[in-house]
Amino acid sequence: MANVLNEEKKQQVLALGRLGWSLRRIQQATSIRRETASAYLKAAGIAVRPPSGWGRCEPKPANEVITDSGAAKPAIPVIPGPVDPNCNPNPENLPNKGKQKQLQNRPTK
Numbered sequence: 001m002a003n004v005l006n007e008e009k010k011q012q013v014l015a016l017g018r019l020g021w022s023l024r025r026i027q028q029a030t031s032i033r034r035e036t037a038s039a040y041l042k043a044a045g046i047a048v049r050p051p052s053g054w055g056r057c058e059p060k061p062a063n064e065v066i067t068d069s070g071a072a073k074p075a076i077p078v079i080p081g082p083v084d085p086n087c088n089p090n091p092e093n094l095p096n097k098g099k100q101k102q103l104q105n106r107p108t109k
Helices: 007-018 023-030 034-043 097-105
Strands: none
Touching: 007 023, 007 034, 023 034
């Protein structure tokens, strides 16, 4: 035979459900699992409170979708590069090959 609640616990669950208590609160107060309390409340025709988390709001409307690809702009603006492809505008990014040759040809003291 399946486990069943005694009549006192059953009436307690039903009374708390009629008062509008959440299943978690009923579980804390009676030490009866939420699933069990829910089954008894549904069998008695008592509406079970839907889960409602704090801080939940109405969903915000979606952003407007632009489907016209003709008006699209690039995400990153294109900056024209230097005219000379061998020109490096940032000397810190130069390769170390030239520096190594200079260090090798330097006279030692």
